[in-house]
Amino acid sequence: MKTASDVFAAALRADIEPGLRRLGFVGSRGCFELRDPEVWRLLGIQKSGGSSSSRVRFTVNVMIMDKAVWQEARAEYMKAPARPNPNSVYGQWGRPRRIGALLPGGQDHWWEVSDRTSPERLASGILSAVEGYALPFLRGGAS
Template structure:
């Protein structure tokens, strides 16, 4: 019998990660970026802290941050990463956006995985949401239907 962790690992390795790469992302281990010379366009897979070996919940976070702003912000942090993590908030410099806010209805969305979850169906659902909502958000500079006009 497979654990939820094993099911998620298969979904990531065989479906989600290759699918994100086909969409233009680079990265692995749940942290991806759409390459851009001036802006970080990031996607992260965040597991819920309430996950267990029999049940895992996870969501997708997206973040857009000007690279020069990030470089300036890093100066005050001794251990700040070279690239921001889309699963962390960085005060006024950067806040991730959960994919649920981009989905119709704008409600928080978490996928649930257990030992009976189909890795193929899970990967297909995650990739469909990423392609339809996360990628347009990241490529469009963070503009959504709910964003105020400039």
């Protein structure tokens, strides 16, 4: 019997990740970027800590960070990764913005997945939100 975790993983692998690549993103495992030589333009898929095999909640985060600023941050915080993670907060240097802030109404938005969720319908909703709201934000350079 499939679980919500199975449905989420299948949607991510079969539909969401390929759809993000068609929109110009590179990456995998919930962390993607639009390549830019000077700025990190990142998108992350963040599962809720309260997710379980029967119910998965997740949201989409976006982050724009100047690469020179990130190098300064790394010089001060040696454990910082080579590339910022769009699902992590980096104090004064940067924090992600949730896609809900970009959607009409500006309310935080989490998708919910159960064992009955259609992976295709789920992916369609995510990709529509990314294409309509996250992508213009990331390409526009607002931070």
